[in-house]
Amino acid sequence: MTKINLPQGTLDLLVLRILSTGDMHGWGIAQKLSMLSKEALQLQEGTLYPALYRMEARGWIVAEWAQTKNNRRAKYYRITKIGKKRLEEEKHGWDILTGVVAAVMKEA
Secondary structure (H helix, E strand, O other): OOOOOOOOOHHHHHHHHHHOOOOEEHHHHHHHHHHHOOOOOOOOHHHHHHHHHHHHHOOOEEEEEEEOOOOOEEEEEEEOHHHHHHHHHHHHHHHHHHHHHHHHHHHO
């Protein structure tokens, strides 16, 4: 499978979208992204966790330590009100961008 290079800022959009469905730990976020992308997105810890820390610093998500179903301790992430607003803004911009790119690619 071809490696996909995400445009800058896209990972934040995808993570916020996943967290909009419920709290999740980092490994769960990576697994859900992989599953939803039909394994086209295989995020490494060195990619995902810096993005999570950045989003936490911006107030888009909050983290809390809790027990997993396997009785392990993990940091769970939750989208905040600010994060939900950011998700809507980013989604709107993404919808416009993908429409413009699709129109140009179709007509060129």
